[in-house]
Amino acid sequence: MKEIKFALYAIKKNIQSSAELRTSFVMNIIGMSINNIVFIVIWGFFIKSVGIINGWTVADIVGLQGFVALCFGIVFSAGAGIRKLADYVASGAFDRFMLSPKNLLVRIATSSFGASAVGDIVFGVVCLVIYAVLIQASIYQILLIISLVIISVIVFLSAALVVYSASFYFTDADAVTKSLFELFLTPSLFHGGAFQGVMRFIFTFVIPSLLVGTLPVEIVRDASLEKLLPVCVLTVLWFIFSIKIFNRAVKKYESSNFMTFGN
Amino acid sequence: MKKIRKSFRLPIKILKTLIKDSIQYPTRIVVDTIAILARCGILLILYWYVFKLSNGVINGTTFIFAAWSIFFYFSFMLLRLRDISRLMMQDIQSGNVEVLFSKPISYLSYRMWWQVGSGLYSFVVITILAAIALGLIIGLPYTMVIGIFIPTLLLTFLCGIVLSLFMYAIVGLLSFWIEDINPVFWIVDKIVMILGGSYLPVALFPPLMKKIALYTPFGASQFVTHTVYESWQTNWYQLVGIQLFWIVLLGLVAYFMFLKAREKVSVNGG
Numbered sequence: 001m002k003e004i005k006f007a008l009y010a011i012k013k014n015i016q017s018s019a020e021l022r023t024s025f026v027m028n029i030i031g032m033s034i035n036n037i038v039f040i041v042i043w044g045f046f047i048k049s050v051g052i053i054n055g056w057t058v059a060d061i062v063g064l065q066g067f068v069a070l071c072f073g074i075v076f077s078a079g080a081g082i083r084k085l086a087d088y089v090a091s092g093a094f095d096r097f098m099l100s101p102k103n104l105l106v107r108i109a110t111s112s113f114g115a116s117a118v119g120d121i122v123f124g125v126v127c128l129v130i131y132a133v134l135i136q137a138s139i140y141q142i143l144l145i146i147s148l149v150i151i152s153v154i155v156f157l158s159a160a161l162v163v164y165s166a167s168f169y170f171t172d173a174d175a176v177t178k179s180l181f182e183l184f185l186t187p188s189l190f191h192g193g194a195f196q197g198v199m200r201f202i203f204t205f206v207i208p209s210l211l212v213g214t215l216p217v218e219i220v221r222d223a224s225l226e227k228l229l230p231v232c233v234l235t236v237l238w239f240i241f242s243i244k245i246f247n248r249a250v251k252k253y254e255s256s257n258f259m260t261f262g263n
Numbered sequence: 264m265k266k267i268r269k270s271f272r273l274p275i276k277i278l279k280t281l282i283k284d285s286i287q288y289p290t291r292i293v294v295d296t297i298a299i300l301a302r303c304g305i306l307l308i309l310y311w312y313v314f315k316l317s318n319g320v321i322n323g324t325t326f327i328f329a330a331w332s333i334f335f336y337f338s339f340m341l342l343r344l345r346d347i348s349r350l351m352m353q354d355i356q357s358g359n360v361e362v363l364f365s366k367p368i369s370y371l372s373y374r375m376w377w378q379v380g381s382g383l384y385s386f387v388v389i390t391i392l393a394a395i396a397l398g399l400i401i402g403l404p405y406t407m408v409i410g411i412f413i414p415t416l417l418l419t420f421l422c423g424i425v426l427s428l429f430m431y432a433i434v435g436l437l438s439f440w441i442e443d444i445n446p447v448f449w450i451v452d453k454i455v456m457i458l459g460g461s462y463l464p465v466a467l468f469p470p471l472m473k474k475i476a477l478y479t480p481f482g483a484s485q486f487v488t489h490t491v492y493e494s495w496q497t498n499w500y501q502l503v504g505i506q507l508f509w510i511v512l513l514g515l516v517a518y519f520m521f522l523k524a525r526e527k528v529s530v531n532g533g
Contacts, residue, residue, distance in 0.1 A: 031446020038453040183301040194309040
């Protein structure tokens with residue numbers, strides 16, 4: 001409870017700090033929202049040219065982009081510090097987190113705020129509302145969307161943690177973690193219906209890209225509890241795995257000792 | 264002759280230094296390989312499946328043409344020319360631009376050569392290896408083995424480099440007037456992504472989108488993706504002409520923006 005209170009306080013302060021540069025803050029949010037529309041346009045034209053694949057319509061693409069953008073927005077707005085982990089480790093700034101009496105992970109995650117990721121949240125919410133309208137969602141499906149957002153956020157956070165834990169293992173960690181994260185994020189934005197067979201297996205169990213958007217959309221569309229249960233189990237497993245990986249990775253840290261106790 | 268040699272001394276020095284630097288950090292090539300696998304590799308597998316579902320033909324195009332077109336887009340992206348915008352923003356925000364302005368070199372050309380050099384090694388190595396792999400796996404379309412292909416590919420590729428550098432340099436120069444160019448960068452970058460034929464190959468574009476891609480600088484900077492199609496053999500000179508038109512226009516815009524931007528800078532020393 002104490003840690004949550006601290007996290008909320010840190011997030012509030014980060015938002016206030018980001019909002020100081022008002023024009024930049026608003027431009028970032030609007031820019032990111034426009035930026036995200038591109039994926040809907042691309043896959044919309046794709047469906048127009050290719051036709052419906054495995055039952056995936058434009059509405060499902062809107063839902064997919066909504067889920068992914070919302071997860072990205074929630075994790076990397078409030079927890080933007082995770083993305084800076086490579087930089088913290090390389091510069092020695094990680095020392096100050098180690099010395100903090102607060103929970104290490106919470107302290108790192110809330111050390112920074114991503115203003116542009118708020119644009120993802122706005123975009124994600126709008127997309128999911130449009131999605132619910134387009135599929136004429138029942139109350140049951142709306143509840144499914146809300147609970148699947150929570151599940152997807154946990155998976156997204158877990159994947160981000162696993163990827164950014166690599167910061168402790170590589171010297172050129174910034175580039176490595178960015179590429180690994182790309183390997184996770186890019187497939188999550190692709191047309192979900194095109195993932196079948198081996199590809200579906202790999203991007204569900206080995207790299208959890210489909211757990212973030214594709215599978216939630218299919219669960220909502222089919223209102224399927226059968227698919228929901230394995231997704232919940234996988235989410236719990238990924239979360240436990242990510243915490244373990246992170247704790248193990250932290251032990252690899254050696255202070256660069258740049259005398260950076262401040263900022 | 265001496266003058267020409269002198270003007271090429273700086274670019275050659277920059278390219279040499281950056282290639283040596285890239286060779287010193289082999290992880291970067293691994294990183295770029297992962298990035299191209301994540302985007303292009305997975306996309307090609309998905310398209311292979313989609314074409315199979317559509318009996319091998321979509322919009323009159325077969326998988327082999329679409330695959331090479333997508334590959335050319337992502338290979339071109341390995342040059343990381345778009346990063347020039349952010350580097351310029353960093354220079355301006357950090358004040359480094361003052362230092363660079365005080366040197367006897369042109370800031371714009373220095374940044375452009377730097378950008379070309381920073382991605383060149385990865386581009387050459389990964390493109391050669393990936394092209395061989397792709398050729399062995401799916402083969403080459405007949406349009407890629409006719410005589411006109413290589414010279415026109417090189418021509419449009421070079422024009423694409425210059426055009427991309429001018430376009431993204433203009434975005435970068437905006438940093439002199441607005442504090443954060445990221446939103447502008449994202450929008451320009453994503454328009455290039457759509458019209459360049461990244462996730463959706465140009466052959467699958469609807470007619471209106473195809474026209475927009477042809478006549479705007481965003482699409483023109485990626486004409487390298489058009490080279491694999493049959494239509495390239497008959498209209499390549501038109502497309503290269505469009506590229507040249509945008510190069511001249513955006514080059515002038517970048518030049519005059521730069522002149523205006525210089526007036527805004529005050530070097531205070533320190």
